[in-house]
Amino acid sequence: MWRGLARLLAFAIAIAVVRPEVARANGRFPASNAVIFSPSDPQTVIVRVTFGLLVTRDAGKSWRWICERGVGFSSLEDPSYVVTKSGAIVAGLFEGVRVSRDGGCTWASVPMPDGATVFVDLTERSDGALVALSSSYDKRGDGGSLYKSRLYLSTDDAKTFAPLGALMDPTLLAESVEVAPSDPSRLYVSAVRGDDSPRQGALLVSTNAGAKWTERAIPLDDKELAPFIAAVDPARPDRVYLRTSAPVERGTRLLVTDDGGKTLEKVFAAKGPLLGFALAQGGDALWIGGPDDGLHRGTREGVERASDLKVQCLAERGGVLWACSSEASGFIAGSSTDRGSTFVDRLHLAGIGGLLECPAGSNVQKECAGEFEKLRAQLGLDPVGARSASPDAGAARPDAPAPTRGLGSTGAIVVVVVVAAGAAALFVRARRR
Numbered sequence: 284m285w286r287g288l289a290r291l292l293a294f295a296i297a298i299a300v301v302r303p304e305v306a307r308a309n310g311r312f313p314a315s316n317a318v319i320f321s322p323s324d325p326q327t328v329i330v331r332v333t334f335g336l337l338v339t340r341d342a343g344k345s346w347r348w349i350c351e352r353g354v355g356f357s358s359l360e361d362p363s364y365v366v367t368k369s370g371a372i373v374a375g376l377f378e379g380v381r382v383s384r385d386g387g388c389t390w391a392s393v394p395m396p397d398g399a400t401v402f403v404d405l406t407e408r409s410d411g412a413l414v415a416l417s418s419s420y421d422k423r424g425d426g427g428s429l430y431k432s433r434l435y436l437s438t439d440d441a442k443t444f445a446p447l448g449a450l451m452d453p454t455l456l457a458e459s460v461e462v463a464p465s466d467p468s469r470l471y472v473s474a475v476r477g478d479d480s481p482r483q484g485a486l487l488v489s490t491n492a493g494a495k496w497t498e499r500a501i502p503l504d505d506k507e508l509a510p511f512i513a514a515v516d517p518a519r520p521d522r523v524y525l526r527t528s529a530p531v532e533r534g535t536r537l538l539v540t541d542d543g544g545k546t547l548e549k550v551f552a553a554k555g556p557l558l559g560f561a562l563a564q565g566g567d568a569l570w571i572g573g574p575d576d577g578l579h580r581g582t583r584e585g586v587e588r589a590s591d592l593k594v595q596c597l598a599e600r601g602g603v604l605w606a607c608s609s610e611a612s613g614f615i616a617g618s619s620t621d622r623g624s625t626f627v628d629r630l631h632l633a634g635i636g637g638l639l640e641c642p643a644g645s646n647v648q649k650e651c652a653g654e655f656e657k658l659r660a661q662l663g664l665d666p667v668g669a670r671s672a673s674p675d676a677g678a679a680r681p682d683a684p685a686p687t688r689g690l691g692s693t694g695a696i697v698v699v700v701v702v703a704a705g706a707a708a709l710f711v712r713a714r715r716r
Contacts, residue, residue, distance in 0.1 A: 318598035318605050321366035329372065329387070330616065330630060331361060334658060335651075338387055338639055343629045347639040348658065350651035355381045355390050363405040365413060373441045375402035375415055382441045388641030388648075393441055399433065404460050408467040413437040415444060416472065418457040427478045432457035434470070434493055448493030455485055461512045463520035468492040471523055471544075473501070475509040484510040486525070486544040499544030501525065506533040513537065513560040522583070524550070524569070526557045537571050539583055551579060551586050559597030559606060570597050570604060570623055578606070578623050589623040632662050 321327060330337035336349040351357050356376050363375040372383045379400045380393040401419035408414060418432040432455060434447040451457060455474040463469035472487040484501030501510045507527045516522035521543045527535045537551040537560070551557075555575030562569050571586060572578040572594030579586040596607035604619040606626065614628030638655045641647040658664075 317361070317596045318607065319364055319366065320598065320600050321370065322368050323366070323370045327370075327386070329364070329366070331364065333361075336387060337630070337635060340386075345636050346630065346634045347637060348635050348651070348655060349387050349639050349647055350654055350658075352650035353387075353390065353639075353647040354383075355392070355646070363402070365405045365407050367407065367413070367440050368411050369440050371440055373405060373413060375405040377401050380405075380415055380441070380444065385641075385645075387639055388645040390646045393437075393444060395435065395444055396446060399431075399435065403458065406461055408462045409464050410467050411438075411440075412467070413441055413444075414447065414460055414462055414470070416457055416460040420456075421453060424453070426454070428456075429453040430456045432472075432474070434460065434472070436493075448489070448496070451487065451496065452498070455487075456509075457487075458509050459512045461515045461523075463515045464517040466520040469515075469520045471512055471515060472496075473510045473512050473525060475503075481505045482508065484527070486510065486512075486523070486540070488543050499540075501538070501544075501547065503527060504529075506530060507535070510538075514562040516562070516566040517564060518566050522566070524560065524562065526560060528556065531555065535573075541583075550583065559594040561597035561599040561604060563599050564601070568599075568622075570599065572597060572606070580623050592623075592626075633664055635659070635662070635664055 317331060326340055326342045328339045328343055330346070335351045335353065337346045338349060339346050354362065354374055354376075356362065356378060358377065360377050365373045367373065370384075370386070372387055374381045374390075377400070379395065380402055381390045382393055383390045399417040401417055402415050403418045404416040406414050413436070415435045415437070416432070417435065418430060421429045421431045423429070430453055432451040435444040436447040437444045451472070451474070455476050457472050457474045459473045461471050463471075468489075468491055470489040470493050474485045474487060476483040476485060481503055484503045484507075486499040486501055487496045488499060489496050503510070507529045509528050510525045511528060513524040513526045515524075519541070521541055523540050523544065525538045525540075525547075527538070529535050534555065535553050535557050536549055537553070537557060538547045539550050540547050551571055553573055553576045555573050557571055557573045557576070559572045559578075560570070568580070568582060569586070570578060570580045570589070572592060574593045574595065576594075577591040578589045578594050578597075580589045581587055592606060593608050593612050594606055595609070598605045602620065604623050605616065606619070606623075607616055608614065610632065613626075614631055616630035617626035617628045619626045635658070638651055639647050
């Protein structure tokens with residue numbers, strides 16, 4: 284899976300398509316840039332936005348809102364989310380791991396054995412186990428900044444987590460983690476070393492579930508900030524796709540390794556940030572895109588331009604490509620069944636119909652009740668019964684973006700729409716969120 288690289292450019296795009304008064308208290312603007320799928324309920328879709336989460340239980344016909352405090356945070360961050368086979372929603376926050384087992388109404392913190400709090404990524408193994416990556420600044424050493432980066436494993440549906448392997452090299456700031464779908468013992472972690480430019484990128488490889496790591500170099504140019512794992516090929520555990528991040532005025536790259544990081548090749552060089560990547564379930568087709576570069580499709584050998592979509596996220600399931608974009612492209616989330624040539628709009632900001640229906644005493648009721656009218660006014664939403672898609676929803680629309688939604692037997696889907704964060708915070712963090 285992937286989680287979006289929130290970048291300054293997305294922030295600028297949001298300003299261009301949303302009125303200034305729409306800004307939330309946390310200083311961010313509506314946008315979208317990430318998608319995840321749930322294996323349990325094909326009708327449930329969750330959209331992550333800068334002001335919390337949007338939830339549909341009827342495959343996108345209606346949408347309800349969960350505020351940030353309902354989940355358990357209120358800072359400038361876009362949490363990593365995973366939906367487990369049981370339907371539990373697990374969030375990796377800068378304040379720890381939170382889980383909801385009732386569809387998003389009630390959230391509880393998951394205790395960590397050594398008190399780790401700053402979680403930057405979550406992923407799920409093919410056997411259902413969860414892997415969480417904690418990574419934070421520790422102190423200043425003789426040679427520069429030192430960090431605490433460690434993996435944690437849960438085999439009981441996020442009820443408990445245990446350390447997975449030893450602490451990583453303290454000179455490396457870990458950024459993202461993925462597990463090979465065809466080999467649960469094959470782990471990959473991307474990281475960066477150094478405080479000054481050029482930084483040193485690294486891919487940490489473990490073939491024994493984190494007991495031992497081998498470091499592979501990922502060369503970065505003088506402006507690139509860090510590498511992030513886009514995906515591991517579902518059938519080839521040695522094939523890994525990586526994206527680089529960079530300041531908004533610089534280009535980024537999509538890289539691939541076929542030998543577990545020993546060698547790297549460039550698949551695509553972008554003018555701006557690559558916020559979206561999707562890999563077909565068989566691994567033989569891929570999509571890549573960003574706000575500056577539109578949507579490209581192809582294979583490991585190369586890609587070609589498919590449309591001018593201002594891509595903020597991409598995901599594929601069962602032959603359906605989803606993307607996140609802005610209202611300027613025609614929707615916040617849309618889907619395509621023709622490999623990205625045309626899209627159907629699935630979600631608009633005007634599709635937020637109210638607060639998520641939850642029992643009294645739940646986090647959502649305690650933290651979010653009474654806030655929707657403020658949100659509606661700030662976003663300029665229709666009073667009641669706001670639409671979830673345009674009146675002509677279902678009509679093919681060229682050059683529009685794509686999020687995640689389950690169709691037919693494709694399995695349950697959770698679409699996570701990530702919104703661009705404030706410029707300064709994103710630059711300093713250079714985090715995968």
